Amino acid sequence: MLNPEDVVAKKDALIATAKRCFELRLQTNAGGNLSVRLDSRDAIVIKPSGVGFNECTRDNLQVVHLDGAIEPSEHKPSKDLDFHLDLYRIREGINAIVHCHSPWATGYTSAGMEIPCLTVQTIEKIGRMPLIPLSPVGGPQTEVEISPVFQDPKIRAAVLANHGTVGVGKTLMEAQYLVEIIEETAQIAYVRDTLLAARGLPTPDAPRLGTPQEVKAAVKAGALT
Numbered sequence: 001m002l003n004p005e006d007v008v009a010k011k012d013a014l015i016a017t018a019k020r021c022f023e024l025r026l027q028t029n030a031g032g033n034l035s036v037r038l039d040s041r042d043a044i045v046i047k048p049s050g051v052g053f054n055e056c057t058r059d060n061l062q063v064v065h066l067d068g069a070i071e072p073s074e075h076k077p078s079k080d081l082d083f084h085l086d087l088y089r090i091r092e093g094i095n096a097i098v099h100c101h102s103p104w105a106t107g108y109t110s111a112g113m114e115i116p117c118l119t120v121q122t123i124e125k126i127g128r129m130p131l132i133p134l135s136p137v138g139g140p141q142t143e144v145e146i147s148p149v150f151q152d153p154k155i156r157a158a159v160l161a162n163h164g165t166v167g168v169g170k171t172l173m174e175a176q177y178l179v180e181i182i183e184e185t186a187q188i189a190y191v192r193d194t195l196l197a198a199r200g201l202p203t204p205d206a207p208r209l210g211t212p213q214e215v216k217a218a219v220k221a222g223a224l225t
């Protein structure tokens with residue numbers, strides 16, 4: 001049973017997130033997609049096909065049940081609908097998904113490279129963002145390629161070869177922050193690797209951050225004084 005007030009609230013939250021993505025240039029044109037789970041848990045609000053992030057309105061966003069049934073809409077469902085629905089089905093803790101074709105990250109994935117988690121924030125907030133290859137049958141990644149990666153409850157973000165980024169979260173803002181961090185990290189990694197290459201220096205290993213317990217123990221032992 002849909003709660004009309006919740007539907008409106010979730011649509012408004014999605015519109016705000018979509019605008020932020022557009023303004024940050026994480027997603028131009030009508031590509032990419034984003035969705036949010038309704039409080040009833042068994043349905044989502046999602047951007048339909050052919051609507052840009054900057055053009056999302058209460059009238060064009062779609063409500064889709066997790067069994068795939070779409071509430072009446074003039075718009076075509078998104079090509080990404082099946083992978084969004086699948087991630088909500090397999091991970092109870094996922095309440096929002098943001099998928100963008102942001103340029104720095106997509107440049108990395110088009111080179112067939114994982115984006116290294118090299119900043120403190122990326123290590124803490126993401127840990128690892130696997131690179132998911134294109135569908136072997138041709139065309140973009142679908143739930144067949146994406147869902148197995150997100151079966152691991154520790155995975156919060158992934159990048160899609162020749163395609164873009166995916167962030168998931170308990171809220172739209174959490175998922176949004178992840179796609180922002182991915183894009184920022186890709187840009188930082190490019191600068192680092194360009195500077196290292198210009199000086200003929202090797203790529204350093206990824207930094208390892210201690211857990212809060214390890215840091216506490218080290219301080220106690222006087223290792224950091």
Ligand SMILES: [Zn+2]
Pocket residue numbers: 031032033099100101163164
């Ligand atoms: Zn896409």
